[in-house]
Amino acid sequence: MEKWIADWQTALVLAGCEQCDWLFLLPPDQLPLVCPHCAQADLAQMDETADKPIYTRPPELTLPYRVDTAQAQQKLRAFAQSAWFAPPDLKAERLTSRLHPVYLPLWLVDADVRAQWQAEMGFDYQVVSHKEEYRGSQWHTRQVKETRTRWEPRLGRLQRHFNNRFAPALEEQAKIEARLGRFEWQGSRPYQPNHITHALVRLPNRPPDDAWPEAQQAFMQAAGEECRQAAAANHSRQYKWQPHFSDIHWTQLLYPIYTSTYTDDEGETHTIYIHGQTGNVVGRRKASMKKARRWSLGIGAVGGVLLTLSFIAFLVGLVYAQVMAATAVLFIAGLITAAAAFLPILYAWYLNNYSDGRFEPDLAKSPVLDR
Numbered sequence: 245m246e247k248w249i250a251d252w253q254t255a256l257v258l259a260g261c262e263q264c265d266w267l268f269l270l271p272p273d274q275l276p277l278v279c280p281h282c283a284q285a286d287l288a289q290m291d292e293t294a295d296k297p298i299y300t301r302p303p304e305l306t307l308p309y310r311v312d313t314a315q316a317q318q319k320l321r322a323f324a325q326s327a328w329f330a331p332p333d334l335k336a337e338r339l340t341s342r343l344h345p346v347y348l349p350l351w352l353v354d355a356d357v358r359a360q361w362q363a364e365m366g367f368d369y370q371v372v373s374h375k376e377e378y379r380g381s382q383w384h385t386r387q388v389k390e391t392r393t394r395w396e397p398r399l400g401r402l403q404r405h406f407n408n409r410f411a412p413a414l415e416e417q418a419k420i421e422a423r424l425g426r427f428e429w430q431g432s433r434p435y436q437p438n439h440i441t442h443a444l445v446r447l448p449n450r451p452p453d454d455a456w457p458e459a460q461q462a463f464m465q466a467a468g469e470e471c472r473q474a475a476a477a478n479h480s481r482q483y484k485w486q487p488h489f490s491d492i493h494w495t496q497l498l499y500p501i502y503t504s505t506y507t508d509d510e511g512e513t514h515t516i517y518i519h520g521q522t523g524n525v526v527g528r529r530k531a532s533m534k535k536a537r538r539w540s541l542g543i544g545a546v547g548g549v550l551l552t553l554s555f556i557a558f559l560v561g562l563v564y565a566q567v568m569a570a571t572a573v574l575f576i577a578g579l580i581t582a583a584a585a586f587l588p589i590l591y592a593w594y595l596n597n598y599s600d601g602r603f604e605p606d607l608a609k610s611p612v613l614d615r
């Protein structure tokens with residue numbers, strides 16, 4: 245009987261979601277708990293031996309939260325307030341009550357690489373030409389500068405050690421990265437059991453063997469960039485190499501996010517993610533068609549009342565001419581209001597069908613890492 249949870253050196257249980265298949269390690273007192281990833285089912289406690297996941301080793305490094313719980317709650321409140329015609333479940337207090345810190349795994353890979361490589365290197369150069377132009381009844385000569393690229397084949401040998409290249413430990417990594425932005429591994433610290441006592445930890449579903457092709461890709465990108473710099477080229481293309489790797493070392497890094505969830509009018513659940521270091525919030529904002537319809541009806545009713553009043557004013561104006569002026573004002577106000585009545589349902593319909601409803605106010609600030 246293999247007891248592997250003990251290696252994590254803190255009291256944890258294994259629990260999984262039958263809807264999204266995410267597996268977590270979490271403190272036993274956190275159960276029962278709705279799945280913090282999909283919110284479609286309760287996490288079910290599993291047997292550490294019988295249900296042993298594909299990879300179970302504790303991480304070597306963790307990246308600390310820079311956004312604390314109070315700041316994350318503030319982000320969720322802003323998210324809820326920014327949603328127009330929000331479904332009843334998209335409320336600040338509901339979102340904050342479902343806030344969970346979650347640690348996700350990522351591989352950092354080191355290796356010695358020996359390789360033969362070849363590529364086309366591009367060198368920019370400037371061409372000056374002259375254009376004749378007829379302006380103001382005479383000819384003028386204008387100097388035109390143009391940048392062109394000269395491509396030259398290059399080849400060489402490379403021998404060096406690469407540190408901390410990223411490789412995904414989760415099948416969902418690309419999707420998560422596309423939404424939240426990347427994480428800086430700098431600032432990570434050696435794993436201590438107390439780092440994870442308040443968070444749920446997602447276990448890798450891609451062990452090193454499985455993530456190796458992506459790691460090689462990351463090494464090749466780094467090598468290609470170094471060769472370009474060594475050749476003092478502006479661009480490179482068609483980089484090919486025959487690498488030989490040795491002394492490969494895998495480090496599991498846990499990086500911090502928060503999740504929360506809500507259910508829309510159609511009963512579909514949506515997950516909101518917060519980047520644990522930058523505080524970026526990403527999630528779909530759905531509108532409630534019911535609520536938008538009520539607003540449309542309300543505005544439409546006001547428009548109807550104004551148009552009716554303008555008709556009455558018109559009838560009265562036939563007798564008392566001084567009322568006629570009010571007729572035009574009421575009629576125009578009524579028309580504008582009636583037209584505005586379509587806006588809420590149009591907005592909600594657009595948001596639910598055509599906009600991805602994303603809320604990412606400072607994604608531009610998210611760190612971009614060199615691989």
Ligand SMILES: [Zn+2]
Binds near residue numbers: 265279285
């Ligand atoms: Zn789930």
